[in-house]
Amino acid sequence: MIDAGVSKVAGDDKEMSDNARDHRSHQAPVLVTGAAGYIGSIVVRRLLDRGYRVRVLDRLMYGDDAIRNILNHPRIEMVVADFRDRAVVTRAVRGVGAVIHLGAIVGDAACALNDDLTISTNFEGTRIIAAACKEAGVRRMVFGSTCSVYGASDEMLDERSALNPVSLYANTKIAAERALLALRDDAFSPVIMRFATAYGHSYRPRFDLAVNVMTAKAVAEGQITIHGGDQWRPFVHVDDIARALILALEAPIEKVAGQTFNVGSQEQNHKLREVGEIIQALVPHAAVIINDLIVDKRNYYVHFDKIVSVLGFRAEHTLAGSVLEMKNALDSGVVLDYRDRRYNNHQYLCQMQNDLTRETNRPPVVRMAMVTPMTQFMVAASGD
Ligand SMILES: NC(=O)c1ccc[n+]([C@@H]2O[C@H](COP(=O)([O-])OP(=O)(O)OC[C@H]3O[C@@H](n4cnc5c(N)ncnc54)[C@H](O)[C@@H]3O)[C@@H](O)[C@H]2O)c1
Numbered sequence: 001m002i003d004a005g006v007s008k009v010a011g012d013d014k015e016m017s018d019n020a021r022d023h024r025s026h027q028a029p030v031l032v033t034g035a036a037g038y039i040g041s042i043v044v045r046r047l048l049d050r051g052y053r054v055r056v057l058d059r060l061m062y063g064d065d066a067i068r069n070i071l072n073h074p075r076i077e078m079v080v081a082d083f084r085d086r087a088v089v090t091r092a093v094r095g096v097g098a099v100i101h102l103g104a105i106v107g108d109a110a111c112a113l114n115d116d117l118t119i120s121t122n123f124e125g126t127r128i129i130a131a132a133c134k135e136a137g138v139r140r141m142v143f144g145s146t147c148s149v150y151g152a153s154d155e156m157l158d159e160r161s162a163l164n165p166v167s168l169y170a171n172t173k174i175a176a177e178r179a180l181l182a183l184r185d186d187a188f189s190p191v192i193m194r195f196a197t198a199y200g201h202s203y204r205p206r207f208d209l210a211v212n213v214m215t216a217k218a219v220a221e222g223q224i225t226i227h228g229g230d231q232w233r234p235f236v237h238v239d240d241i242a243r244a245l246i247l248a249l250e251a252p253i254e255k256v257a258g259q260t261f262n263v264g265s266q267e268q269n270h271k272l273r274e275v276g277e278i279i280q281a282l283v284p285h286a287a288v289i290i291n292d293l294i295v296d297k298r299n300y301y302v303h304f305d306k307i308v309s310v311l312g313f314r315a316e317h318t319l320a321g322s323v324l325e326m327k328n329a330l331d332s333g334v335v336l337d338y339r340d341r342r343y344n345n346h347q348y349l350c351q352m353q354n355d356l357t358r359e360t361n362r363p364p365v366v367r368m369a370m371v372t373p374m375t376q377f378m379v380a381a382s383g384d
Helices: 018-025 040-049 086-093 108-112 115-136 168-183 210-221 238-250 272-282 305-311 319-331 345-358
Strands: 030-033 054-058 076-080 098-101 140-146 152-157 189-195 197-199 223-227 232-237 260-263 269-271 287-291 299-302
Touching (some): 030 040, 040 238, 076 086, 086 115, 098 238, 108 115, 108 168, 108 345, 115 168, 140 168, 140 238, 168 189, 189 238, 197 210, 197 238, 197 319, 210 223, 210 232, 210 272, 210 319, 232 272, 232 299, 238 305, 260 305, 269 272, 272 287
Parallel strands (some): 030 054, 030 098, 054 076, 140 189, 189 260, 197 232
Antiparallel strands (some): 232 269
């Protein structure tokens, strides 16, 4: 089991008393979708550690490795199912106190493989969960969105900025955000969390994320190629995302109901070329090659003042620290081969493509209003 980099994930909330923990264990469970994923597998452990009961809903597209060793935990319930199935979701939300919705087809490249699957999962699936929450009287639904919704922009961006998505992935997230906010009322409080591009090690490693894959290539191949390099991108450690989600879960409802938060930190807006420099300083044998061909057009510099002022969030991890953590995981053999398809959503789904297109049990695809017409998909990009 992976310990490097996630050893601090659980158990570091020293301020919480045993009483508080005990109180939570008697509360209604929190439903976490996508719990077997890169972010979800850390969120679930953090929740358990804080004393919550957790119900997990995941179709295990990438297997159950990330959560297998906690499935016997007395406060965890596992539902292996597809959240596009209304009957499943109706049962899954019954009796829960709140929902953290992270399940999705994730990343520009993975989402471009099968439009129907992407739209039905990221958009329609989110609406199904929200409708079930409303019906069951579950008030708080914390939604994992992405700063990719800002797309390509030369402005400094905050939560009120215009959106300029450049992928189907971002479009489905925007459509889902809007659908959630349209359902908001006194009894239903969606909270939108737009994560910066994540980095760092997790119980489900992902080596299709910019910092992770660049570090792995530097360590294993002694070379990183950066396309373009002048694009701004905000980054955040996967464990800091998990902490932010718990802040959104525990904040007084009036502070967060119907609110959107960028999740990250100002200092961790970097040009991709700078990321290469940080990695090279820590993996000195690696060469950084700048290729002027820009494959990934996303370019956005994001402000994170709101999550600091409203939720008191501060990122605890640094990009350099994570590069070292990742380097150790690779050097020590915790990750045997970063090129393994399991660690790359696009490659893994390519392999499963035939199965996916044969799927017959998904609900009919619902028309989704696109923010911009989709004229192209970027299959080579390492999106989040
Ligand atoms: N990782 C990032 O850099 C990043 C950045 C911004 C936003 N996000 C968002 O955070 C969330 C989690 O991302 P991640 O990196 O952990 O993704 P991931 O690909 O590692 O995990 C996604 C999980 O969702 C599950 N899933 C997918 N479709 C499902 C369905 N129909 N029913 C049940 N389960 C389903 C998969 O089995 C998988 O376990 C996503 O919503 C993503 O859009 C991630």
